[in-house]
Amino acid sequence: MKRSLTCVLMAVAAVMLLAVCGSTARSATIDDQIRGVMGRIQQRTPQLLALKNANQVGETATGLVEAIKAVDAAGKKLVADENTDRGLLFKLLAAKNRTTVKKVTDNFAKFRFRKAAPQHYFKGRNGKWLTKAQWLKAGAPGPFG
C-alpha cells in the first residue's frame, strides 16, 4: 500500500516536471526563432529606410510594407522578403504571447505608425496613401479607422 502510493506520487511528480520542462523548451525555441527573424529584419533595415526616404515604399495598416510606386527588382525582392519575415514574426509573437495574429498585426501597424518619420508614407485601412504628418493633420478616424 505504502509502496504503491510512493509510485503514484513519483509518477505525478515526473509528469509535472515534464510539463514544466516542455513549456520552458517551447518558449526557448520561439525566442530563438524570433532572434533569427529579427536578425534578417535588422540587416534589411538600411535599404528599406532608403526606399522609405525616397517615397518608393511605405508602411501599411496591415503591418506590412508595400510599394507606393514602381520599384526595381531588388526593391520588389526586399519588400517580399521583409513581408515574409514580418508574417513569421507575427505568428511567433502570437504563439509566445498566447494571442491572435490579428492582434499582433494591429499592434505592430500602430507601432510602425508611431515610429514613422513625418514625411514617410503610410497606407490607411481605407487604402489611402498619406504621409504621417498628413494623417495627423487630418485627425480622426486616422489610418486605422
Add this chain to the structure above:
Amino acid sequence: MLGRWLLFAAAMMLVGAGCTYHEVDVKPIKIEPIHITVDINVKLQKEFEDLFAFEEKAEPKAKDDSGSDKK
C-alpha cells in the same frame, strides 16, 4: 408576599442581563497581494519597442515621434 418575590425575580433578571460579557472581534486588516493583469496591447507594444530598439540606435537624429497613433 408573592408579588414581592416576583418583583425581586424580575429585578435580578434585569441585573443579570446587564452583567453579560460582550467581546467584539476586530479582525486584523489583511493586505492581499495585488494581481496586475497587463493588457496584451501594452505587452505587445513593449515587445516591439525591445525588438526594434536597434532602429533608435541606428538613427541618432531624433525622429518626430510626437504624433500619437490614432485608431
